[in-house]
Amino acid sequence: MKLIRWIKETTVYRSIFRLPDVATDRDRAAAHWSSFLMHIYPVKVQRRELRFGYSAFLGVASLVLFGSLTVSGIYLMFFYVPSPATAYGDIQSIQTNIAFGQYIRNVHRWSAHLMVLAVAAHMARVFYRGAYKPPKEFNWVIGVVLLVLTLLLSFTGYLLPWDQLAFWAVTVGTSMASYVPVAGDVTKEILLGGPSVGSATLVRFYVLHVALLPALLAFLITIHLWRWRKDSMLTTDPPAAEGDSADEVELVITGEGQ
Amino acid sequence: MTDEPVVIDNHRVLGVVPGKPAAGDRKVLGEEDTVMVWPHLLVRHAVAALVVLLIVMVVSLLFDAPLREIANPTVTPNPEKAPWYFAALQELLAHFHPLVAGVLVPGAIVGGLMALPYLDRNPQLVPQARRVARVVFTIFLVVWIVLTLIGFAFRGPNWSWVWPWDEWHGEL
Numbered sequence: 385m386k387l388i389r390w391i392k393e394t395t396v397y398r399s400i401f402r403l404p405d406v407a408t409d410r411d412r413a414a415a416h417w418s419s420f421l422m423h424i425y426p427v428k429v430q431r432r433e434l435r436f437g438y439s440a441f442l443g444v445a446s447l448v449l450f451g452s453l454t455v456s457g458i459y460l461m462f463f464y465v466p467s468p469a470t471a472y473g474d475i476q477s478i479q480t481n482i483a484f485g486q487y488i489r490n491v492h493r494w495s496a497h498l499m500v501l502a503v504a505a506h507m508a509r510v511f512y513r514g515a516y517k518p519p520k521e522f523n524w525v526i527g528v529v530l531l532v533l534t535l536l537l538s539f540t541g542y543l544l545p546w547d548q549l550a551f552w553a554v555t556v557g558t559s560m561a562s563y564v565p566v567a568g569d570v571t572k573e574i575l576l577g578g579p580s581v582g583s584a585t586l587v588r589f590y591v592l593h594v595a596l597l598p599a600l601l602a603f604l605i606t607i608h609l610w611r612w613r614k615d616s617m618l619t620t621d622p623p624a625a626e627g628d629s630a631d632e633v634e635l636v637i638t639g640e641g642q
Numbered sequence: 643m644t645d646e647p648v649v650i651d652n653h654r655v656l657g658v659v660p661g662k663p664a665a666g667d668r669k670v671l672g673e674e675d676t677v678m679v680w681p682h683l684l685v686r687h688a689v690a691a692l693v694v695l696l697i698v699m700v701v702s703l704l705f706d707a708p709l710r711e712i713a714n715p716t717v718t719p720n721p722e723k724a725p726w727y728f729a730a731l732q733e734l735l736a737h738f739h740p741l742v743a744g745v746l747v748p749g750a751i752v753g754g755l756m757a758l759p760y761l762d763r764n765p766q767l768v769p770q771a772r773r774v775a776r777v778v779f780t781i782f783l784v785v786w787i788v789l790t791l792i793g794f795a796f797r798g799p800n801w802s803w804v805w806p807w808d809e810w811h812g813e814l
Contacts, residue, residue, distance in 0.1 A: 412680045428676035429683055441690035448691045452698055472712040479709065486706060493707035495698050497814060500727050502694075507755075511779055514767040521759035528755045535727055542725050549813055551713035556724045556732065560744030580715065 424609055426616040433616075438513070442506035443612075446534075447605065449499040456492040457594065459484075464544070466590035468583045471546035496538050503534045523611040526604055533601045540593040543586060554589070555581050708814060720799045723813045729793030730786050736801050751782075 391397055392405060402418045404411050413427045432438055463482050464474045478485035507527060510516060516524035543554045558581070561572040577584025671677070724732045734743035762775050769776060795812045798804035804811060 407680075409678055412678055415680065422680065425679045425683065427679060429679055430673065431671055431675050431677055432673040434677065434682055434686060441687065444687050444690045445694045448694045449698070452695065468713070475709060479706075487702055490702035490705065490707050491698055493814075494701045494705070497726075498694075498698065498701075508779075508783060511758075512769075512776065514772065516759040517762075517765060517767065518759075524759050525756050528752065531755075532752060538727065539725060545709055546713045547710040548713055548717070548719055549708060549710045551715070552719055552722045553724050553813070556722050557728055560731070560735070560740060563740040563744045565741070565745070 424613065426613045429616055440505070440509055442502050442509055445502040446499060446506055449495045449502055450601070450605070452495040453492060453499065454598065456488045456495065457598075459488050460492060461594060466544065466586050468546060468586060471544065471586060475545045475547075492541075496541060500534055500538055503531050507531055520611070520615050523608060523615065526608050526611070530601065530604055530608060533597055533604070537593060537597045537601065540589040540597065543581070543589045544593065546586065551581055554585070721797055721801055721811055723794075723797075723811065726790065726794045726812070726814065729791075730789035731793075733789045733793035733797070 403415060407415075415422045416425060416427050417423065460478065463478050463485065465471065475489070478489055480486075510524065510527065539554070539557060543550045558572060558575055561575055562568045564571045573579075575585075575588070576582070577588050677683075723729070731743060731748060734747055737743070738747075762772075764772055764775065766772050795806040795810075796803060798809050798811045806812065
């Protein structure tokens, strides 16, 4: 404890963490403006948001899994070359020759599956809470785009091991693209870089998987979180509590049944 | 007592006044009352994050990611399976024209989900007042989960019906 106290009094610590020794609520509120990590959060939330049943913390889980995928994915990138000649051998070598390679690959694989589950469950939870209603409509739309991006990230990553599972899953998945009306063959051609899954497909999926899609996802997550924070800071009481007459509530209920 | 305020540990007491306790201590807090994010929400998020990472760690220590033999365009596995999150679409593909199962249905789902907040203009949040929305969404969810399970675990060679406890064809 003495050591921690000493560290907290050093000039370097104080230059990094802009907090007083003893934090009051006022200091804590101020931290939301002075700390980068804290500015993601609103200063206050309604107590209902603390309950597990409110969100099951599925949004947090999704974000943490994205972090786990980024860290494990960057490690795997050091040892992987996206070419049909090398890809499969690289995965084998990651599993046998690279320090913690098998474990990191497992983390990446299972985090990806769990992230699809977490994002989908997050969406369902938000629906049942009615949290897509004004003023949060557009944040729901961003959330749907984030779900689609998560699926695309998972799907593009599925090809990279270049084993039978990867090759044929992607062959099945992309065969549907050719049924897009009018632009079907063009869509498939752009996706695969040729008539069938080959070396061009592997490079395209790799670039999508490690650069374009994660960048898009990270960008949209920041907007998603920013809007969440802004909306949390409004006190959004249910409309029935605004002191309207019972008739008006009745009208709304019957209006839904049309 | 002197007029000088007593300084204890860099804090000084300026005065004690009679009256009601401060707002935060006054009442039993309700669901709508606000609390500070730091520490109340932060500590919960930290615990949630640790639980998620623990699950990932344990699963990754227990189960290895699959790696089949090297890709071979001349040998088609039977059944060919899409990733599990596309299993419902693949199951639909066995029953409908690919234009319907591969393009129209996924397009309608994504489009419908995006349009949801603009279609459902009922401002009510209480479950009893939004039965239609809940029922429609629940039906969609159940159908989708059932189709995913069928496509993932109940389909074998030539997309024929198998019982997963007899033959396992699910791929992760």
